[in-house]
Each structure stands twice: as structure tokens, then as C-alpha cells.
Amino acid sequence: MSLEAADVSHGYGDETVLDGVSLSVSPGEVVAIIGPSGVGKTTLLRLLALFDAPDDGTISYDGEDVWRVAEDRRLAYRRRIGMVFQEASLFDASVRRNAQYGLRVRQAWPDRIRHEFARLVGGQNGTGDAIDALETVGLADKAEQDADSLSGGEAQRVAFARALAYDPDILLLDEPTSDLDPRNTAVIEDAVAEARTEGIGVVVATHDMHQARRVADRTAVLLGDGIIEVDRTERVFDDPRDDRTRKFIDGELIY
Numbered sequence: 001m002s003l004e005a006a007d008v009s010h011g012y013g014d015e016t017v018l019d020g021v022s023l024s025v026s027p028g029e030v031v032a033i034i035g036p037s038g039v040g041k042t043t044l045l046r047l048l049a050l051f052d053a054p055d056d057g058t059i060s061y062d063g064e065d066v067w068r069v070a071e072d073r074r075l076a077y078r079r080r081i082g083m084v085f086q087e088a089s090l091f092d093a094s095v096r097r098n099a100q101y102g103l104r105v106r107q108a109w110p111d112r113i114r115h116e117f118a119r120l121v122g123g124q125n126g127t128g129d130a131i132d133a134l135e136t137v138g139l140a141d142k143a144e145q146d147a148d149s150l151s152g153g154e155a156q157r158v159a160f161a162r163a164l165a166y167d168p169d170i171l172l173l174d175e176p177t178s179d180l181d182p183r184n185t186a187v188i189e190d191a192v193a194e195a196r197t198e199g200i201g202v203v204v205a206t207h208d209m210h211q212a213r214r215v216a217d218r219t220a221v222l223l224g225d226g227i228i229e230v231d232r233t234e235r236v237f238d239d240p241r242d243d244r245t246r247k248f249i250d251g252e253l254i255y
């Protein structure tokens, strides 16, 4: 199980955002994408999430080009990928129901019917996973509270719990801690480490290079319209090959 972008290019209208970008993630690996705001981190995550087809290049899952297979097969791949957006999008219901949401919508129909049946005959299918996930992000005690009443940071953690509850093969995180204080940032970073231990492949886009250093096995530096460097996190930070990486890390690069 691996997800790979190979030589992908993508843009909007006349603007090229990514030009010839390659990046992969394997089970139990955390890969960070670092780069300044507006460089294309979200665009790359959306391609990896199979939301958009790249203008050029391939996205493959387990070696299979996902845009060359039948749509139902692509949807099956998509269900194995969880993405947490920068803006948490919760709906007007309890925290628990929000955390359970993915469990229902991302299931294939046969699973959905089976789980619905299990629920009808008395099982509370999915609740356990959702509560476990809420516990991981420190919000189990707010499970019955209205999602509307949460702070921005709490909502971000619920969105993360929703992705975890689904137990994806791959987890894509877009600035997962941008609204969080240091303590809750640590909660999310611990959850990333736990996901990794469970064999989930994690890609985290962040402009916080210290976060990359703390959580990632490998780090990709996205600058201009491509990845200028990708390697073991330690190597990228301690011995950058590209002068622009060094400048970015040292905060000298004004972008």
C-alpha cells in the first residue's frame, strides 16, 4: 500500500502551481511538505487525496494509476485516504456524530447496509471508534456537546478525530495545528505518531518547519513550483543540499 505522485503538474487557469512534482508515502511513514504560504501544499494534498486529477503526470495507489481505472475503483481508493482540511467543516450535530460522519459516508454501500443493520439490531456501530478517536485528540468528554459550541481549535481536533475514526490507510493533513495552542498542537502531533505506529502513511503540509522536524520521517521542501529537496528529515534540516532550503529553514527567505 503506497500512494505516489509522479512528475505531476497542476495549475489554475494560466497559472502553474506545481510543475513536475514527485512525492510518495508508504505505510507507517510520516512525510512533511513544508513551504511558504500559497506555494501549492494544499493543491498537492488535493491531488494525493484524488479530489482533482493532475493536469500532467500520474497519481498511483499501490502502483496503479488512479486516473486510468474505472471510477468505482478510484472511489474505493479514495475511501482509503483520509484528508483533514485546514478549515474544519463540521455540521450542526453533536461532536460524536461529527466524529462518526466519515464512518457512514465513506463506506461502500454493502458495508453501509451491513452497519445500518447492525445498528438497527442494537449495536452502536462506529460509536466505539469515534469515541476512541475523540479520546486520542482529548475531546471524549465533549462527545455529546454541539459541534457549534466548539472553539476553532477544538473543531480542528474533531475534524482530525473524524479522519482517525475511519482508520484510513493514508492520512493527509493540511496545516493540522494552525489554530491550536502548544498543548493541543502536542496532542495532534502525538496522534500523528500513533497513526504512524498503526501503519498509517501520513502526509502533513505545514509552514511550521519545527513541526516537520518533530513528526516527519521525511521532509519535502516545496518552493517555487516544485519540490526542491526531499529526504530524511534530519538530513534536510542538518545538511540541506539546496541553498534555498537552508535560507527557508534559517528564516532568511522572504517569499
Ligand SMILES: Nc1ncnc2c1ncn2[C@@H]1O[C@H](COP(=O)(O)OP(=O)(O)OP(=O)(O)O)[C@@H](O)[C@H]1O
Binding pocket: 012, 017, 035, 036, 037, 038, 039, 040, 041, 042, 043, 044, 207
Ligand atoms: N481553486 C483555485 N482556483 C484558482 N487558484 C487557486 C485555487 N486553489 C489554489 N489556487 C492558487 O494556487 C496557489 C497555491 O495554493 P495552495 O492553497 O495550494 O497553497 P498552499 O501552499 O496550501 O498555501 P497555504 O499555506 O496558504 O494554505 C495559490 O496562488 C492559490 O491562490
